[in-house]
Amino acid sequence: MNEHEEPSTRLSISPPLDEGEVMFLAGFSREPVPGHGGHGPDEQDRGGGGRPARIWPGQPAAPSPWVPCRGGCCLVLAAPRPGITVAGQWLRFLLEEFLPQPGRLSGWVLVVGTPGRRPGLLMVERGDVFEGQLGDSLGWSG
Numbered sequence: 001m002n003e004h005e006e007p008s009t010r011l012s013i014s015p016p017l018d019e020g021e022v023m024f025l026a027g028f029s030r031e032p033v034p035g036h037g038g039h040g041p042d043e044q045d046r047g048g049g050g051r052p053a054r055i056w057p058g059q060p061a062a063p064s065p066w067v068p069c070r071g072g073c074c075l076v077l078a079a080p081r082p083g084i085t086v087a088g089q090w091l092r093f094l095l096e097e098f099l100p101q102p103g104r105l106s107g108w109v110l111v112v113g114t115p116g117r118r119p120g121l122l123m124v125e126r127g128d129v130f131e132g133q134l135g136d137s138l139g140w141s142g
Contacts, residue, residue: 008108010107011109012105012107013072017072029065064090075105084111084131120132
């Protein structure tokens, strides 16, 4: 992870997921599977329609705010305003259950705060998830 990269809504997956893995992990979310470079979701996947909903032992109660991109190279924080707690819980669950290899998922994302909450930052490095709230000056406070 490069410390000078701008936070985004995507975490890198290397090696990329295959098509079956993409659709399996997408089943935990109600969000459409996004593309890259302005390419939107496939028509049959708008709003998660047409794919089976997943339920797995130990998963967080809320639907996953994370969905893999169509190419399987990144995990996208697709839900609007998921809150850092829900986003962090799901990220830890996905890492533990489906992406356990240290280093397979990496990067950082800016999590827009729920109404009345400050934005937060989620970082993944070597299989560990770190989260913190951003202060008034957008400096790290976690």
